[in-house]
Amino acid sequence: MKFQHSRPGRLAVVITAAVALAGLAQTAAHAAGPNAYHGSDKAWTDGGVRIWVDDREADNHGVHAEYRTRNGHTYTIGDANGSAAPAGTELSEDGSVILNWRVCEATEGCGSWAY
Structure with missing residues (x-):
């Protein structure tokens, strides 16, 4: 029992x-990895090989993200449609894991690197 x-x-x-x-x-x-910001603009990863960058300010300043991969390369991805949806996205250009990334805004510089 x-x-x-x-x-x-x-x-x-x-x-x-x-x-x-x-x-x-x-x-x-x-x-996912932590978010990287420059003002309201944002970049983030899936913790692997995909990255997004999102222009969240309707100020006519272009936005792009820079990212570094495990293979030691640095690449850039833009958000071609400005502050309209959706965010720009791509797979790592060399196919390796994205280690760090940051957001840059035209005429405004870049934010801190996220890891």
Whole structure:
């Protein structure tokens, strides 16, 4: 009888653990690097080989992101449509993981590197 009483408790623990692990797996699948900003303009990655840059200021100042890859190269991606959606995006030009990135705005310079 003790065994029967402990089964529901064990089952609850197993179910809770399974739900928690599923949540962690989903979070890891959508994990991204930190955001880089220059004013309201933003750049971010998927934590791997895709980067986005978003011009969030309707000020007629072009925006681009610079990014460095594991292979040691530096590349630039622009947001061709200005402050209209969607954000500019691309896969790493050399196919390697993006290590750091920053946003630059025409005539305004660049923000800090995100890692």
